Amino acid sequence: MLTDDIATADAEHDGLYSGYKKAVNGFRNLPVENMAKAAKVLTQHIKDYAIDPKMQLDKETGLLMNFIDDLEKKYSSEVQTLSLGAFVTALKAANEKVRTLTATRTDERMAKDVGALNASRKASDEAYRLLVKFVNAYALIEGDSKYLSFIDYVNTEINDLTQIGH
Secondary structure (H helix, E strand, O other), X not given: OOHXXXXXXXXXXXXXXXXXXXXXXHHOOOOOXXXXXXXXXXXXXXXXXXXXXXXXXXHHHHHHHHHHHHHHXXXXXXXXXXXXXXXXXXXXXXHHHHHHHHHHHHHHHHXXXXXXXXXXXXXXXXXXXXXXHHHHHHHHHHOHHHOHHHHHHXXXXXXXXXXXXX
């Protein structure tokens, strides 16, 4: 159910990142020396991270977390010089929204999968019990000798599975 919300939040943080890059690029040719220098530093920062909005979402989100952290700490003076604080704040909020939504979706899927695994395990255990009942009944009626090799085979398979933790 969160997929649409994640897509919306992803589009938002992609748009903000793209806008930030364009803003930094716009300052590069400014005739004000300190602003052009700050833009050059931030342009290199952008190149160093090489974040592509088309990359896998978790990877992009993780890279953006580190990217934003750099902007808030290591490059705070450059961000301030170019008055890009609003971009950084909005990008951080959008990225955190994506991270939270994807983490929530993962948690929900894990809970769902555990329930499905438990139900599947109960069904396979019941099928095994039924098989054992039928084979034991046939062995009792027709004699063990016809079923001993099959019983040994199934017991070996079950024992092997329990030894490896399945």
